[in-house]
């Protein structure tokens with residue numbers, strides 16, 4: 386993966402449109418972190434953090450609504466990566482650590498791909514199955530006896 390060309394690809398699609406829409410936005414903001422412009426790094430990171438808070442909150446809500454079994458693990462991954470983003474933000478702002486900024490821009494796409502392949506994939510499938518079960522129960526209910 387070349388950092389400069391990282392972006393949305395079909396391999397990231399989970400066939401659950403509301404989640405894919407959120408992920409498109411994450412990918413765009415995350416890819417923007419690798420722009421070589423130290424003056425705007427904090428601004429770009431703030432945009433990604435703001436997005437991620439909402440992104441993760443939405444997934445946490447879906448997990449609550451559906452009683453998703455590994456919710457704790459999934460939630461923890463969200464919190465851990467947010468903590469990393471905030472820590473990097475602090476060190477870039479206070480210490481001007483541009484190397485760390487570059488490392489975050491390089492590592493986050495890997496984190497995201499792994500997270501999508503595992504936690505988000507499981508959640509999307511779980512929700513798709515619930516929807517399929519609900520609509521087949523609906524069909525059975527409506528079917529003439």
Ligand SMILES: [Fe+2]
Nearest residue numbers: 408440444505
């Ligand atoms: Fe996600």
Ligand SMILES: [Fe+2]
Nearest residue numbers: 444500504505
């Ligand atoms: Fe997630």
